[in-house]
Amino acid sequence: MQSIRSHSKSTASAFWLILLSLTVSALTQAQTAPRVTQSLDISPVWSGHRVGFALLTQGDRQYVAYYNQDRQMTVASRTLDSNQWHTRTLDSHVAWDSHNYIAMTLDAQGFIHVSGNMHCVPLIYFRTTRPYDISTFKRIPSMTGELEARCTYPRFFTGAGGELIFTYRDGGSGNGNQIYNVYDVTTQSWRRLLDSPLTNGQGLMNAYLVGPHLGPDHYFHLCWVWRDTPDCATNHDISYARSKDLVHWETAAGDPIVLPMTLQTKGLIVDPVPAKGGIINGNTRIGFDSQNRPIVSYHKYDGAGVTQLYNARLEQGQWKIYQTSDWTYRWAFEGGGSIPFEIHVSPVVLRADGTLTQAYSHRKHGSGTWQLDEATLKPIGRMPVVKQWPPSLSKPESTFPGMEVRWQSDAGTSGEPETKYVLRWETLGPNRDRPRDSVPEPTMLRLYKIQVTPR
Numbered sequence: 001m002q003s004i005r006s007h008s009k010s011t012a013s014a015f016w017l018i019l020l021s022l023t024v025s026a027l028t029q030a031q032t033a034p035r036v037t038q039s040l041d042i043s044p045v046w047s048g049h050r051v052g053f054a055l056l057t058q059g060d061r062q063y064v065a066y067y068n069q070d071r072q073m074t075v076a077s078r079t080l081d082s083n084q085w086h087t088r089t090l091d092s093h094v095a096w097d098s099h100n101y102i103a104m105t106l107d108a109q110g111f112i113h114v115s116g117n118m119h120c121v122p123l124i125y126f127r128t129t130r131p132y133d134i135s136t137f138k139r140i141p142s143m144t145g146e147l148e149a150r151c152t153y154p155r156f157f158t159g160a161g162g163e164l165i166f167t168y169r170d171g172g173s174g175n176g177n178q179i180y181n182v183y184d185v186t187t188q189s190w191r192r193l194l195d196s197p198l199t200n201g202q203g204l205m206n207a208y209l210v211g212p213h214l215g216p217d218h219y220f221h222l223c224w225v226w227r228d229t230p231d232c233a234t235n236h237d238i239s240y241a242r243s244k245d246l247v248h249w250e251t252a253a254g255d256p257i258v259l260p261m262t263l264q265t266k267g268l269i270v271d272p273v274p275a276k277g278g279i280i281n282g283n284t285r286i287g288f289d290s291q292n293r294p295i296v297s298y299h300k301y302d303g304a305g306v307t308q309l310y311n312a313r314l315e316q317g318q319w320k321i322y323q324t325s326d327w328t329y330r331w332a333f334e335g336g337g338s339i340p341f342e343i344h345v346s347p348v349v350l351r352a353d354g355t356l357t358q359a360y361s362h363r364k365h366g367s368g369t370w371q372l373d374e375a376t377l378k379p380i381g382r383m384p385v386v387k388q389w390p391p392s393l394s395k396p397e398s399t400f401p402g403m404e405v406r407w408q409s410d411a412g413t414s415g416e417p418e419t420k421y422v423l424r425w426e427t428l429g430p431n432r433d434r435p436r437d438s439v440p441e442p443t444m445l446r447l448y449k450i451q452v453t454p455r
Contacts, residue, residue: 034389037419038449042076042085044069044442047398047427050338050406051094052101053445054114055423057412061132062447064423065102065114067094069442073102073117077134080414088134092117092124098338098430104411105156107164108185112137115154119433120172123148127188143181143190147197152176157212160220160245165193169206173336174229176206177260180246194247200260204228207261208235208281212246217292220246223284225298226263228275230336235279237263238270238298238312240319252294253317270312270319273300278307280333283341287348289313289356289374295348297358299331307331309345309360311377322377329364337432348372357383389422389450396426400440404429422448 045053046067054065057080064076064085073092076085094100094117102116110131117124125143129136142148147170159165164183169176177197181190199207205226212220219242228234241257243249249257251267261268273279278301285297296312302323309325331342344367346359356374361367369386370379389407396403408423426443428436 034387034450034452036390036393036448037451038447040083040085040447042066042423042445042447043074043087045425045445046071046094047400047403047425047441047443048436048439049096049433050098050404050427050430053406053408053423053425054102054104054116055408055410055421055447056104056106057410057414057421058106059415062414062421063104063106063112063134064445064447065104065116066423066425066445067102071095073114075104075112075114075134075137077132086134088137090114090126090137091139096431096435097433099152099433103154103156105164106132106412107183108162111185111188113156113164113166115156115166115168118151118154118168120150120152123151123168144192147177147179150176159193165246166190167198170197171201171206172230174201174205174227174234175203176201178207178209194259197260198249199224200262201226202262205263207239208284210284211286212243213286215286215292215294216288219244221286221294223270223286223296225273225279225281225284227281231334232280232336232339233334234275235273235281236275236277237272238279238284238296239268240270240294240296240314241268242294252314252319270296271298271300271310271321277301278331280341283343283345285345285347287358288350289348290350290354295377297345297347299325299343299345301330305330307343309343309358311348311358313377324358324370324372324377324379325360327362327365329362331363335432337434338430339432340429348377355383389424389448393424393448398426398440398443400428402428403440403443418451420450420452422450424448 073090099119114126180193182193207224209224211222342363344361356372359369369383371381425445
């Protein structure tokens with residue numbers, strides 16, 4: 001305190017203003033910290049490797065799809081006013097493959113659809129025969145009966161007219177096409193949305209797609225990388241297309257595209273990154289700035305061979321590429337199978353106050369959220385960390401070496417204000433989809449209801 005008294009009154013005042021500001025900030029963060037208001041055990045689950053589960057809340061009904069302790073695909077359900085789960089096991093068991101996540105949705109009439117546990121295998125698809133009733137799940141052997149022998153990456157989403165869309169990759173890594181089906185709720189049948197695959201690797205490669213995402217400009221936006229072989233180092237050529245209806249596609253410049261899209265289709269390439277150039281599937285994102293201009297985010301090697309985060313923005317029909325990070329670490333990845341990611345890229349996000357932000361995590365440089373200068377897409381500051389759940393839940397309960405906490409967000413909503421539901425469980429990390437000699441005991445899959453409003 002002696003040194004403070006020796007300063008001028010203005011300096012002392014500034015000091016106390018800063019201290020008051022920090023105190024108010026700390027109190028605000030404390031008041032808005034996420035708070036668990038409900039915790040429900042669901043089931044012990046397989047923990048030998050990471051694989052994605054599904055959570056879907058619709059009104060007062062809630063559904064969870066997971067692999068139980070016997071590695072069997074299972075669906076649990078409850079009403080929000082009950083703590084009791086009802087379960088139904090399905091005829092599918094997961095192997096040592098972290099690609100084999102589960103996708104789940106409800107159609108407009110309340111029938112539940114589940115697909116998953118697929119990595120270059122015949123279609124695995126279940127549907128209930130009564131609305132909202134998991135006890136009536138039935139395995140459906142096919143959707144259209146064509147190009148369903150080598151399926152991967154299932155996804156359900158809503159189309160431009162509210163219709164239910166299902167997409168998956170037909171074929172393998174380095175040799176595959178993207179297929180889209182549309183569901184008729186009246187006849188309870190699927191048909192092709194498109195007369196041809198959306199993308200075609202021509203037997204030489206396949207597209208790893210991100211999207212389609214409906215943007216603020218009412219276009220569906222799609223970005224992807226091409227990959228030549230099962231070796232993840234052979235990703236190349238960041239690409240992009242958009243559509244109003246998911247049927248008629250166009251380039252960033254607005255030129256119509258003849259499907260299927262291939263590497264030779266003009267106007268698709270955002271950044272011609274070569275194979276072994278530092279890009280990887282699963283780490284490309286789509287965001288938007290205050291003018292609704294799409295921004296494709298990804299990483300690649302810079303001129304010195306260091307991995308950097310780049311943002312490519314569509315400006316007057318052309319892509320302008322900005323280097324956003326200034327890191328000093330090269331993430332050199334290669335080989336097949338599921339690998340742990342040393343860098344995670346998030347999309348550029350426009351906040352309600354007009355601030356442009358981007359989150360990231362990095363093995364060497366840590367994690368955080370940048371505030372970006374909109375003109376240069378360069379960091380001009382850091383945003384406070386917004387906790388998604390209490391920090392105490394991020395530490396594994398299991399003492400088995402190498403265990404990690406897994407989270408799954410809700411694909412639906414209950415309509416409860418300022419409330420969200422999440423799943424939490426623990427597993428070992430990916431192991432390039434190979435068996436392990438030693439595995440942990442099953443861990444508990446839990447549902448958490450979290451409130452993030454001031455207490």
